[in-house]
Amino acid sequence: MKIRLLLILLLFVASVGVLVWLYDGKAFLPPKHARSTWHEITADLEACGHRKHLKARQYRHFAKIAAAEHQYPAERLFRAIACSEELQEQNLAAAIHRLGGSYTPPGDIALYGSSTAGNLERCIGIERYRFGRHSDAEIRRAMSRGNRYAARLQVWAAANDLRQIVLLESLGRNSASGFAVCPRCGNLYATTYLDRYCPHCLTAGEEFIRFE
Ligand SMILES: [Zn+2]
Numbered sequence: 001m002k003i004r005l006l007l008i009l010l011l012f013v014a015s016v017g018v019l020v021w022l023y024d025g026k027a028f029l030p031p032k033h034a035r036s037t038w039h040e041i042t043a044d045l046e047a048c049g050h051r052k053h054l055k056a057r058q059y060r061h062f063a064k065i066a067a068a069e070h071q072y073p074a075e076r077l078f079r080a081i082a083c084s085e086e087l088q089e090q091n092l093a094a095a096i097h098r099l100g101g102s103y104t105p106p107g108d109i110a111l112y113g114s115s116t117a118g119n120l121e122r123c124i125g126i127e128r129y130r131f132g133r134h135s136d137a138e139i140r141r142a143m144s145r146g147n148r149y150a151a152r153l154q155v156w157a158a159a160n161d162l163r164q165i166v167l168l169e170s171l172g173r174n175s176a177s178g179f180a181v182c183p184r185c186g187n188l189y190a191t192t193y194l195d196r197y198c199p200h201c202l203t204a205g206e207e208f209i210r211f212e
Contacts, residue, residue: 038099038100038101039101040141040145041099041141041142041145041147041150042096042099042100042101044138044141044142044150044154045092045095045096045099045101045103045150045153045154046092046096046101046103047138048088048092048138048153048154048157049089049092049093049096049103049105050105050106052085052086052088052089052092052157053085053089053105053106054106054109055081055082055085056081056082056083056085056086056089057082057109057111058109058111058112058123059078059079059081059082059085059123060078060079060082061111061112061113062074062078062113062116062119062123063075063078063079063082065113065114065115065116065119066078066116066119069115069116071116073171073172074116074120074171076178076179076211076212077167077168077171077179077211079211080179080180080181080188080211081164081167081188083181083186083209083211084160084164084181084186084187084188085160085186086186087181087182087183087185087186088153088156088157088160088185088186089105091153091156091185091186092153092157095149095150095153098149099147099150120168120171123168124165124168124169127161127164127165127168128165130161131161131162131165134158134161136154136158138154139151139154139155139158142154155200156185156186156187156200156201159187159200160186160187160188163187163188163189164188167179167188167190170190177191177192177212178190178191178210178211178212179191179210179211179212180194180205180208180209180210180211181208181209181211182198182200182201182203182207182208183203183207183208183209184198184201184203184207185198185200185201185203187200187201189208191210191212194208
C-alpha cells in the first residue's frame, strides 16, 4: 500500500515538473514575429543612416568648394548641414546597436561637385525631389511596433531634411548670419530667430553648435 502511494506521489511530482517545464519554455520563447519586427526597424534605421552619411560627405565636399570660391554664407550652411547629418547618423547607428544590430557606413561614394551656384541648384533640386517622394512609412512602422525611440529618430531625420530645403532656398536672400545645430537630435536652425530650447529634444540653446 505504501509503495503504491509512493509511486502515485512520484508520478504527481513528475507531472507537475513536466507542466512547469513546458510552461517555462513557452513563457520565455520570443514572440513569434519579434525577430522580423526588429529586423524591419533596424533596416529602416540603417537605410536612413546611409542616406545621412552620403549627404554629410557630399555637403562637406560642397563646403570645400564654397570656401575656395570665398562663398562664405554657402560654406557655413554646407558645413552646418554636414554636421547635422553626421550627428543624426551617429544617433541612428547607436539605435541599431541598442536594438541588437550592427551598423556599417556605406563604402565607396562618388561625390559630385561643380561651382557653388551649380551645387546649390543641384542640391535644392535633389532635396525637393526626395521630399516629394518621401513617405512617413518608417515612422508609422516603428510606431505600430511600439518602438517610439526609433520613431523619434526618424521624425528628427525627416524634420532636418525639411529644414535644410528651407535654408538652402533662402540662402542669399536671407540675412541670417549663421546656423546652429542641436548636438543631441542634430536638427539645424538659422540663428536669426533661434529658439531658446530645441523644439525637438529640449536641449538648451547654449549647447548648440554654431556656424557663424
Ligand atoms: Zn534637438
